[in-house]
Amino acid sequence: MRSIFTKILLWAIGTTLVSLVGFALTTRLIWELLPGRITLIAKIQILQLEDARSAYEQGGPAQLARYLERLDDLFEAKHFLIDANGRDQVDGRDRSALLSHASTFPNPPKPVGNEFVLASAPTGGSRLLILIHSKFNPWGLLPYYLWIFLLIAALGYALAIYLGRPLLDLRRAVERFGRGNLTTRTGSTRRDEIGELARAFDLMAERIETLMTAQRRLLQDVSHEFRTPLSRLLLKVRLARTSDDRETALDRIKHEVDRLSNLVDELLQVSAAEEDPQSCDHEEIRLDGLLKCLVDEAMIEATAKGCRFALLENEPATVIGDRELLRRAVENVLRNAARHAPDGTEVAVALRRQGSTAAITVRDLGTGVPEDAITTIFEPFYRVGGARSRSDGGVGLGLSISRRAIALHGGKIVASNASPGLSVTIELPAVAHTAQSGSNLDLRGRDSR
Template identity: 50%
Template sequence: MSSIFSKILTWVAATVLVSLAGLLATSAFVSARLPGKVDFFARAQKVQLNAAREAYERGGRGALAAFLRRQDSDYHARHFLVDRRGVDLVDGTDRSRMVARAGPPAWPPLLPRGPLVIVRTSDDGAHRLLIELPPPFGPLQFLPYFLWFLAVIVALGYLLAVNLARPLRALKAAVERFGRGDLEVRFRSDRRDEIGQLGRAFDRMAERIETLLTAERRLLQDVSHELRSPLTRLIFALELARTAPDREAALSRASKEAGRLTELVDELLSLTRTEGDPAARVREPVPLGPLVRGLAEDCSLEAARRGGSIVLDADPDVVVLGDPELIRRAVENALRNAIRHSPDGEAVDLRVSRVDGSARIVVRDRGPGVAPEHLDDLFKPFFRVEADRDRESGGVGLGLAIARRAVGLHQGRIRASNADPGLAITIDLPASSTDVAGSATANA
């Protein structure tokens, strides 16, 4: 009996049986001691005895017989009047054995042992009234009347055991699958009791562990994949620096490859942090106006070196709830990507507005755009348009991937579309209640 199902069912059945046995025992105890113990019945029987004596003394055996027949009919019991020796005054039968059987029934009266005999003696001891009652019910005779009650209780106990044991078994199976490496398994219970709370705690734990392990695995895969080529070129450049006549050019090439390695490692670490521990994330109101204004100032020098500029159009009242560093990184990566791919002398547009209860950020360049079939690929790690792979400004292909993951952590959406000319990156984030209240106040 190691399962909770069998324990619950056994305890319910045992409780019902003990309760039923106690009820039957109490009923038998009370019913066995009721006759002769209640003064009301004793007085009524005394009245019967005096009436029987009066009928006998006035009318003899015939009157006594008629009186006793009426008592038998009225009380559904047999009545006899005997003398002090136990002889029946109506028919002369010796009823001394019946007198000897008088008294309360044996205890415990599990089964009836014959009729119950009650004796009432006159004050002078000359006459006795014998009352023979039908056999009383014993506890076992009551048992069939309680069987339906017992069956209902056991059925309800069975349902209770199933209701408790089934989700625990499902949770056990989920834990075992998770332990075998199935990180996507979840309990997903709608119960509001402690079992449901335990299941939701497991789901939160599994989600957290899956996020951490997935980020770690992705980081290892990305590092092993992307570091191979820069390291090979760096080793080759260092070898040239020792053997080539133009050592300055070789060292410059080595420095450039080392810089690309540093940039790659920084981007990989940033990508991993966006998928890190959910409990460590900051959630606070973030005004987007000051945030994008600061980004525009930081990136304006980079745009100016290419002869371009950043055109800012930001609603100062738009507020979102989230991690300001992650939101800043998402917008910054989209903005720097637009500057990098915008032709020399062209402006980059940066707009912030409120659309249907959401905060919308749009970053648009005026470059050549992207083929429609590659628009979704822009947000995949290390993806770059083929034409950019050999450009000095091509980057490492992680900026928009980081932006997508940062936006996803805020239940937002990021997408790319061709703007003819150029490419537009649109970020939609849920506006905070602060923003909605401020908007309502402004409209009023």
């Protein structure tokens, strides 16, 4: 019997049976306590016995018979007056066998076939026998009590369903989750201990799914994206062995190594933050100061590519978050814009405070992207045609890392075609500016990549 459903149902039925036995025993105990409390029946029997004796003494068996007939009609039972030997005082029959089955008050009457026999206490050597004819059968009472049993069984069944079904659903959810379906949730809305257990499972499942997804994503990112940079690095190593200008060749190799190192840092940091958001170093950050610093650093790389950055607006804004994650997120957007900006053009950058939101907008004057790819460009490894090929230096993870980092801060990043060019907007929850926030202008970030 391993099913809790069966256990609950049998427990309810067993409880009912024990209750019935207890009821019967209690009734018997109360009946035994009646002599000292209820004597009406005994007094009636004494009165009947005295009247019967008086009738017998005054008028003999004939008058006794008439009196007993009146009692028979009045009480719908047969009455007999017997002597000490059990002989009937009316017709002289031996009633000792009937007397042997009689019960004396306060003992409960015992059925003899379809009859009950009662006997009064002996007085002056005489006793009154009362024979009650009845169709009463103890087993005949079962239909009257059966509905109670069925009702309790039905309530027990309902209780078993109420308690057993959510446990069965939870077991199935655990089995599905164990088979690899990490999206499995119970979605329980119960407010009892079973609901708390189900919600604890949901929290655990969500946590495990987040950890597994982050680890799987990191493994996919590393295995997918390092293939080409490593191949390019190996090629440059072979060229360096035969090159006359070893210094230049080594600089190129170092450049590739630095790019791989930076990419690993970004992936590890974002993945670690997704696995454990509490591990982030949350602090007040002056977003306007951080943006100015990043634009200045990115200007060198943009100039080398033939374009430039213009910080058109930079309104004061303070956010709460991890400085390094925000730095990487914004820097990737700036570098993506510089990578796709045509020669001689300007990449416009602006920071605006919009109520409780700080919005950074970066717009280049490139070719933009197809409308059906506006949201897809934030997916890992996605590139739009030749404009986003690996030959231009991109590895296909910058905007994906930015989106993940911004999401960890409760913000969002969206893109739209600006005709010409692409406009990328980062929105972050802003807090009220404080004087102490000015100290966060000291960025002391890592060197520009």
